[in-house]
Amino acid sequence: MxxxxxxxxxxxxxxxxxxxxxxxxxxxxxxxxxxxxxxxxxPVRPVVDEPAEDVMQSGIGYQYKVGVGDVLHVIVWDHPELNNPGIGAQSGSAIQTGSAQTLAAQAVASSNGGDALGRVVQADGTIYYPYIGTLRVKGKTVPEIRAALTTGIARYVRAPQLDVSVVSFRSQKVYVTGEVKQPEVVPLTDVPVNVADAIGLAGGVTPEADLSGATLTRGKKQISIDLYRLLYLGDMRNNIRLVDGDIVDIPNRRIxxxxxxxxxxxxxxxxxxxxxxxxxxxxxxxxxxxxxxxxxxxxxxxxxxxxxxxxxxxxxxxxxxxxxxxxxxxxxxxxxxxxxxxxxxxxFSRVISQMLPFAGGLADLKSLGM
The missing domain is CATH 3.10.560.10 (Outer membrane lipoprotein wza domain like)
Incomplete structure (x- = not known):
């Protein structure tokens, strides 16, 4: 060759x-x-330029927006009948023993689009709440939902003291794949999740990880991430804040x-x-x-x-x-x-070395008179 x-x-x-x-x-x-x-x-993969405010790691001003499948817990102080109707009014002993009243209350809450902890955001992005009826909450922040509920209940309750919280984050998630110790589906919560957070939740990288070749797939775009500079040189420009549907992939060094x-x-x-x-x-x-x-x-x-x-x-x-x-x-x-x-x-030497056995064979045949 x-x-x-x-x-x-x-x-x-x-x-x-x-x-x-x-x-x-x-x-x-x-x-x-x-x-x-x-x-x-x-470069192994093209770098996609994106606006800094969309990808940088800062959590300043971050507010979680409620999505389909999230569970909301609403508390109206001094009005237990509005706190998941029938459940808030039950005594602790009744809930612990699973009494008939408690089971009935759970059935009522489920029929109204909730569970034992709160209200589940339905597929159409709404929840049902007494006196107010159907309220669209998808895409809204907790303060916006609190304001909408307060306005609705104020027509029936004087100066309502109301609080809203998300007790189960189930609508938004990101994925960590490739050379991590435990590939993970990471739910997004009211605390912003960055690339380093997601990798830590996946158990960290393996020894075969190609740190400089990691990528973040966001929709149809692919962003190159240099994890070596992030983890060992403190380059926080690579610690991108993740959004719903992001895929962080760390390839094998074999590539x-x-x-x-x-x-x-x-x-x-x-x-x-x-x-x-x-x-x-x-x-x-x-x-x-x-x-x-x-x-x-x-x-x-x-x-x-x-x-x-x-x-x-x-x-x-x-x-x-x-x-x-x-x-x-x-x-x-x-x-x-x-x-x-x-x-x-x-x-030349290799050609000769291949010819010598052939020449030796010819000499043997000649000695035999053939």
């Missing part, structure tokens, strides 16, 4: 030598000190690998680190370096998919120490392929 640009008809372009092989377009570019900036590491092939001491697929850039020199060193007996140091290639049906091949002459220093400035991208060609004498 070797790279040979002469295997097809090359065309000289401004970007380098252009070759088309089997429907794939290749561009061969020499890697020099002047052209090292052309080798830029492409971010580079491949070192050819005349290398230890050909391998190397996972990229999550704590910074990974250079060509590091990858060569992690693979044991070039094989000093078989490699052609002048023929090192960095192969990178640069578009649909297009591959860019960067050529580096490593026969000089200056070129080795240059390799430390080349930042790799996930799925890059590093290939080192074999020396001419190595190819």
């Amino acid at each position: 070797r790279f040979n640009a002469d295997s097809a008809t090359p065309a000289q372009t401004q970007d380098g030598t252009s070759v088309d092989v089997n429907g794939q377009h290749y561009v061969l570019r020499p890697l020099t000190v002047a052209g090292v900036n052309a080798v830029t590491a492409a 971010k690998k580079v491949f070192v092939m050819g005349e290398i001491a230890k050909p391998a697929s190397l996972p990229m680190p999550t704590d910074g850039p990974y250079t060509l020199a590091e990858a060569l060193n992690d693979a044991g370096g070039l094989n000093p007996l078989t490699s052609n140091a002048r023929q090192l290639y960095l192969v990178r998919a640069s578009g649909l049906n297009t591959t860019t091949v960067f050529h580096l002459d490593c026969s000089s120490p200056v070129a080795v220093a240059l390799a430390d400035q080349v930042v790799l991208s996930p799925r890059d392929i590093i290939y080192v060609d074999a020396a001419s004498v190595t190819r």
